Amino acid sequence: MLPNFPIGVMPGLQFQGEEIDNIKGRPLFIYTDGLNEAENREYVQFGDSHLLDILRNTHFETARQVVETLAAEVERHRDCADPNDDLTMMCLRVN
Numbered sequence: 001m002l003p004n005f006p007i008g009v010m011p012g013l014q015f016q017g018e019e020i021d022n023i024k025g026r027p028l029f030i031y032t033d034g035l036n037e038a039e040n041r042e043y044v045q046f047g048d049s050h051l052l053d054i055l056r057n058t059h060f061e062t063a064r065q066v067v068e069t070l071a072a073e074v075e076r077h078r079d080c081a082d083p084n085d086d087l088t089m090m091c092l093r094v095n
Contacts, residue, residue, distance in 0.1 A: 034087035063091035
C-alpha cells in the first residue's frame with residue numbers, strides 16, 4: 001500500500017486512495033510511523049525490514065497476538081530508551 005499523510009490533518013491536502021479486493025482470512029495490519037521509526041538508545045530505528053521479518057516469519061493465531069507481539073518487540077528494541085514518537089497499531093482479521 002502507498003504511504004499517505006493522515007486524512008484531515010491539513011486542509012486541501014491531496015490523498016491517494018487504494019482498494020483491497022478481499023482480505024477474508026488474512027490479517028490487515030495498520031500502524032503509525034512510531035512503530036518502524038522507534039529508536040533505541042543509539043538512535044537505531046526498528047526499521048521496515050525488521051517489521052516485515054517479524055510479520056512474515058511469525059505464526060499468529062489472532063489479530064491481537066500481532067499487536068501484542070509487535071508491541072513487545074518494539075519495547076525490546078528500545079532497550080529502555082524513551083519513546084521518540086507515538087505508536088498506534090491495529091490488526092483486523094475477517095473470517
